[in-house]
Amino acid sequence: MYKTILYEVSGGVARMTMNRPDKYNAFTGQMIAEMTAALKKAGKDEEIRCIVLTGAGKAFNAGQDLGDVQGADAQGAEPNHGDVLRERYNPLIMQLRNTEKPIIAAVNGVAAGAGVSVALACDLRIVSEKAYFVNAFVNIGLVPDSGGCYFLPRLVGLGKALELAMTGDRVSAEEAYRIGLANRVCAAEQFADEAERLAVKLAALPTRAIGLIKRTMYKGLDMNLAQTLEHEAYAQEIAGNTEDHREGMQAFLEKRPPEFKGV
């Protein structure tokens, strides 16, 4: 049903693979729409308790497919970058944020431009040693978009973020780990297995609590301490009413490993 992505679900994990390997999985309008739709679907599917986003072939994602926006349209109007973002990318980034399940970017290879931004908008980044990040926007006279200006300084600090965005310098997997852009780095041979292991692990954890952690922490970026404390109280009240919380407590008392069901 999707043409530009592969979407497969098993064992509580939805695996979404950007699948235009001959183009380094560069974004087209169709791919972004399909990713947004698939995420929305995964968000609603109670069976799914973790989402993994990765790329087919050598690259994670090379950013916008310049062939897909270049040139005048039939009416002779030049493409408007602002509108392309508002119509295509921004809804995808908001969907990543609003999907209350853990989303892992399994960065298998190069991530450039909006490919970096999308990886940053995921909750965790596991990175192959062969991968690297390039904030390529400045190299063609543009500005990091799709959340690049939001997530990068929050993840690596303002100084480093400005450096990476202003220079467009390549960031190796090792460097990405060192500055907090990547959560984990793996040898290329073990990368797929490690990413899978992390996904399976997250899919077995209390999904509602994880969703509330995600909601509350991201919300906290826009709130002061008093507001965040209030939202923690809300979240705890909601989490406190979940079956998984009861199971966690019970398992603790019975000294056995908990079996969470995600509800």
Added chain:
Amino acid sequence: MTSRYINLSSEGEVGILTLNRPHVLNALNRELMLELVTELERMEQDDAIKAIVLTGSEQAFAAGADIKEMADESAISMLLKRQFAVWDRIDGITKPIIAAVSGYVLGGGCELMMSCDLVVASDTARIGQPEIKLGVMPGAGGTQRLTKAIGLRKAMELLLTGDTMTAEEALRCGLINKVAPVEMYFREALKLAQRIADQPPLSVRLIKQAVRKAQDHPLAEGLDYERHCFHLLFASDDQKEGMNAFLEKRTPQFRGK
């Protein structure tokens, strides 16, 4: 008479009215509005009810008027039906009404929300007056109440574009009182209603009326009204009880007399 489109319940001294036309996202048809106002008036008469919560579903407080019902109307048929006359009766309710809104709060839904005294919204709420997109405009108070609530510029923008606001935006411009997670907004509204239900009822009633005066009347008239109300409360047992309890450093027991 039982209501077809309104579910009734209560929690302590708080009456709860739930709009229930889920298949059309609680679109407000004439029958629903008549039932709603009838139930509000019944609660107004019920001494056991001290505050009212009006709510819909998580998905929609109310997505608007019932367009199907209106599409083929003419100016004269609308005039003869006095479509919105029933809405005016909401203003006659002296007990505080707390709206608990979530999801779509659009058009008539937004107008109904604004007819309430306090609003607690879920963080999923989308609030607006999109009538302009249908070639009409608000007809149940939207241009008036929105402008009084959030000011001319912001109201003009929302009404002329038909854009919706998030709950956070609505909170910032003073249209609503509180935003809570979707799982919690109803509970928060109920908590607020319960706190108000615990207040001395005569004070609640006169404060509601005096605050409304502030919005719709010149200051001198409002001040005069406030003073009358203030004096009037000195004829109540609750005033004696409240002030004595304060002096005696104990919790007052109000009886609404």
